[in-house]
Amino acid sequence: MNPQLNVLVIDDESNICEGIKRALRPHGFIVDSAASGQAGLQKIQAGGFGLVLLDVMMPDISGIDLIPAIHQIDPDVICIIITGYATVELAIRAIKQGAYHFLTKPFSVDELTLAVNQGIEHQRLSLESKRLQAAEAEARRLADEKTRLEELDKAKKLFFRLMTHELQAPLAAIQSYLQLMQEEYLTPEQHKDALQKCIVRLDEEKKLIGDLMELGRLQAIGPVPELAPVWLDEILRGVVDELTSQAGQKNLHIIVEIQEQLPAVNGSPKLFKSLWENLLGNAIKYTLPGGTVTASLRMENDQVVGQVQDTGIGIPAEEQGRLFSEFFRARNAKALGLRGTGLGLVIVKRIVDGAGGTIRVESEEGQGTRFTFTLPLPASEGTPPVNPQSIETQP
Numbered sequence: 001m002n003p004q005l006n007v008l009v010i011d012d013e014s015n016i017c018e019g020i021k022r023a024l025r026p027h028g029f030i031v032d033s034a035a036s037g038q039a040g041l042q043k044i045q046a047g048g049f050g051l052v053l054l055d056v057m058m059p060d061i062s063g064i065d066l067i068p069a070i071h072q073i074d075p076d077v078i079c080i081i082i083t084g085y086a087t088v089e090l091a092i093r094a095i096k097q098g099a100y101h102f103l104t105k106p107f108s109v110d111e112l113t114l115a116v117n118q119g120i121e122h123q124r125l126s127l128e129s130k131r132l133q134a135a136e137a138e139a140r141r142l143a144d145e146k147t148r149l150e151e152l153d154k155a156k157k158l159f160f161r162l163m164t165h166e167l168q169a170p171l172a173a174i175q176s177y178l179q180l181m182q183e184e185y186l187t188p189e190q191h192k193d194a195l196q197k198c199i200v201r202l203d204e205e206k207k208l209i210g211d212l213m214e215l216g217r218l219q220a221i222g223p224v225p226e227l228a229p230v231w232l233d234e235i236l237r238g239v240v241d242e243l244t245s246q247a248g249q250k251n252l253h254i255i256v257e258i259q260e261q262l263p264a265v266n267g268s269p270k271l272f273k274s275l276w277e278n279l280l281g282n283a284i285k286y287t288l289p290g291g292t293v294t295a296s297l298r299m300e301n302d303q304v305v306g307q308v309q310d311t312g313i314g315i316p317a318e319e320q321g322r323l324f325s326e327f328f329r330a331r332n333a334k335a336l337g338l339r340g341t342g343l344g345l346v347i348v349k350r351i352v353d354g355a356g357g358t359i360r361v362e363s364e365e366g367q368g369t370r371f372t373f374t375l376p377l378p379a380s381e382g383t384p385p386v387n388p389q390s391i392e393t394q395p
C-alpha cells in the first residue's frame with residue numbers, strides 16, 4: 001500500500017472528518033481521522049500517513065502547534081491546515097511552523113482534492129530529490145574511496161620499486177668487490193680493504209632488512225599495539241646508556257633532561273625503545289664531532305612531550321617536507337657519506353601515530369635539528385608516577 005495515499009484528518013468536528021472521507025475516498029485515498037491533537041499524534045507515531053489535514057481550533061492543542069510535533073515524528077509528512085477563521089497572520093504562522101497549505105472552511109471537494117494532490121506531488125518530488133542527493137553523496141564517497149585506493153596502490157608500487165633498489169645496491173657492491181678479488185685485479189694489500197667494504201655493505205643490508213621487518217610488523221599491529229603503562233624516562237635512560245660509547249667515539253656531549261613525576265603513557269615498551277633509538281641514533285649520526293645532543297621529556301597540556309635536539313648538519317629546508325617518506329635521505333647526509341636506510345623516521349612516525357600522538361621537526365641546515373613528539377596520557381586515572389631525576393653525562 002502506498003503510504004502517500006494514506007490521509008489523516010485531525011479535527012474535533014466529526015462532520016468535517018466524515019465530509020473529507022467522503023470527498024477523498026473516491027480518488028483512491030484511504031482516510032482515517034482523530035478527534036484531538038493527542039489522538040492524532042498517536043496515529044502518526046504508529047506510522048503510515050503521507051498527509052495530514054489539521055484543524056486550527058481543537059480543545060487540546062491548536063493544529064498549527066501540532067505541526068512541529070508531527071514533523072519530529074516524520075519530517076516528510078505533508079501538513080495542510082483547515083480553518084474557519086483565516087487571517088494573514090494565521091497563515092504566516094502556519095507556514096512558519098511547516099504547513100504546506102492553508103484551506104479555508106467552507107471549501108469545495110475540488111479545492112480539497114487539488115490541495116491534497118498538490119501536497120502528495122510535492123512530497124513525491126521532495127522524497128525523490130532526497131533520494132538523488134543521497135545517491136550523489138554515495139557516488140562522491142565511492143569516487144573519493146577509489147582515488148584513495150589508487151593513491152595507496154601507487155604508493156605501494158613506489159615503495160616496492162625503491163625497496164628493490166635499496167636491497168640490490170649493497171649486494172651489487174659486494175658482488176663487484178668479490179669479482180675484483182676473484183679475477184685478481186686487487187693486490188693482497190687491497191684485499192683487506194675490499195673485505196672491510198664488503199662487511200660495511202653487509203651491515204647496511206642487515207640494517208635495511210631489520211628496518212623493513214620492523215615496518216612490516218608495525219603495519220600488521222595497526223594503531224593499538226600492546227597496551228601497557230610505559231615509563232618513557234626509564235626507556236630513554238636505557239637507550240642513552242646503550243648509545244653512550246657511540247657518542248663518545250665522536251666526542252659528543254649528551255644531555256638528558258627529564259621532568260620529575262612524569263606519569264606513564266600507554267603503549268609497547270619495545271616500540272618506544274625503537275622511537276628513542278631512532279631519534280637519538282640519528283642525532284648522534286648527523287652531528288659532527290664535538291657537538292651536543294639533548295634529549296628531554298616533560299609534561300605539557302596533559303601530554304607527554306619528548307624532544308631530541310642536536311647541533312648537527314641540519315636538514316635542507318626544501319627537503320623537510322619529505323622527511324617522513326620511505327627511503328628519503330637528505331642530500332647533505334648523502335654528500336657526507338653518512339649511511340642510512342631512510343626508514344628510521346617512517347618507523348618513528350608510525351609508532352607516534354599508533355600511540356595517538358604527533359611529531360614535528362624544526363631544522364636549519366648547518367645549525368642543527370630538533371624533533372618534538374607528543375603522546376597522550378591514558379584516558380583513565382591512577383597510573384603511578386615514577387621518581388625521575390635529571391642526569392647529565394659527558395662520555
Ligand code: ADP
Nearest residue numbers: 282283286314329330333340341342343344345
Ligand atoms: P636514515 O638515518 O637511516 O637515513 P631516517 O629515516 O632516520 O633514515 O632519516 C631520514 C633522513 O633524514 C636521513 O637520511 C637524514 O638525511 C635526515 N635526518 C634525520 N635525522 C636527522 C638529524 N637529526 N639531523 C640531520 N638530518 C637528519
